[in-house]
Amino acid sequence: MTTVTLRNVRQRFGRTTALDDVSLDLDPGITGLLGPNGAGKTTLLRLVATVLGAEQGQLRLLDRDPSDDIQRTAIRRRLGYLPQEPGFHRQFTAFEFVDYVAILKEWTQRQARHVEVRRVLEIVGLGDVAGKRIKALSGGMRRRVALAQALLGDPSLLVLDEPTAGLDPEQRLRFRELISTHGDPGQRDGHPNAGGGAINSGRTVVLSTHQTEDVAALCGRVVVLDAGRVRFTGTPAELAGQAVERVWVAAERSAGARLAWRTGDGRHRCVGDPPAGAEMVAPTLEDGYLLLLGERALAVTA
Numbered sequence: 001m002t003t004v005t006l007r008n009v010r011q012r013f014g015r016t017t018a019l020d021d022v023s024l025d026l027d028p029g030i031t032g033l034l035g036p037n038g039a040g041k042t043t044l045l046r047l048v049a050t051v052l053g054a055e056q057g058q059l060r061l062l063d064r065d066p067s068d069d070i071q072r073t074a075i076r077r078r079l080g081y082l083p084q085e086p087g088f089h090r091q092f093t094a095f096e097f098v099d100y101v102a103i104l105k106e107w108t109q110r111q112a113r114h115v116e117v118r119r120v121l122e123i124v125g126l127g128d129v130a131g132k133r134i135k136a137l138s139g140g141m142r143r144r145v146a147l148a149q150a151l152l153g154d155p156s157l158l159v160l161d162e163p164t165a166g167l168d169p170e171q172r173l174r175f176r177e178l179i180s181t182h183g184d185p186g187q188r189d190g191h192p193n194a195g196g197g198a199i200n201s202g203r204t205v206v207l208s209t210h211q212t213e214d215v216a217a218l219c220g221r222v223v224v225l226d227a228g229r230v231r232f233t234g235t236p237a238e239l240a241g242q243a244v245e246r247v248w249v250a251a252e253r254s255a256g257a258r259l260a261w262r263t264g265d266g267r268h269r270c271v272g273d274p275p276a277g278a279e280m281v282a283p284t285l286e287d288g289y290l291l292l293l294g295e296r297a298l299a300v301t302a
Helices: 041-048 069-076 094-104 110-123 139-150 169-182 212-218 236-241 285-301
Strands: 004-013 016-026 029-034 056-061 079-082 157-161 204-208 221-226 229-234 247-250 257-262 268-272
Touching: 004 041, 016 041, 016 221, 016 229, 029 041, 029 212, 041 056, 041 157, 041 204, 079 139, 094 110, 094 139, 110 139, 139 157, 139 169, 169 212, 212 236, 212 285, 221 236, 221 285, 229 236, 229 285, 236 285, 257 285, 268 285
Parallel strands: 029 204, 029 221, 079 157, 157 204
Antiparallel strands: 004 016, 004 056, 221 229, 247 268, 257 268
């Protein structure tokens, strides 16, 4: 079943058009959202998270209409959201913050709620610091507290805006393991108001990231936004395929390179129109992305 449907969605802020005639269908599994700064990624995620209402066009989430108050509440019971800049009450401990969000999500039975809060804190590796105040935690730990609250109740729809920002390499690998598990079919839906803990047919995870390697490692599907429009939708392999026979290495930047950079061995990796006899190399997802968007893509890879 398609989890998220957008049809001809347009969203403006003053004179700025953040999304321009966007149509998408997102199914269960993990979808990565790429695009340069200002492409409209956060606006799209805020729509899917029901933070914003669509100014123009149609939006359907979990087979419900988020413009209807009752249906929007039903969506939120099955939704987990990690915003780009989560707000914390700095006097709260990690446990108290996640517990507070659980109360907002209608976990009314105290014992069951506390079991769930401890579960998600353990999942993100913060069980041993649950009693620490948020103001005493590192930036990476705070990011994991925010991720923990998004995982409450094993949501059917998980929306993550820059989830690996501030995480070190080890934490990012742990995140990949965690999200790949939570994106698998057959995970339980444990929200007390979501149908008695019935088994999901699959979870939909939508994540925006500046880390193209996270998308390559995690996502079954990629959506590329640029200037509020969808420029590409497909698999990571299909995005990498955009650069087949368009990536080569050379002693210096070649004239036909749209983009080039010096690698650790002192040679240049070039993306663009190769000269005759160039030493071709296999493209990556990042190469396909760079070729698709050109210099505007450097906002993601910088």
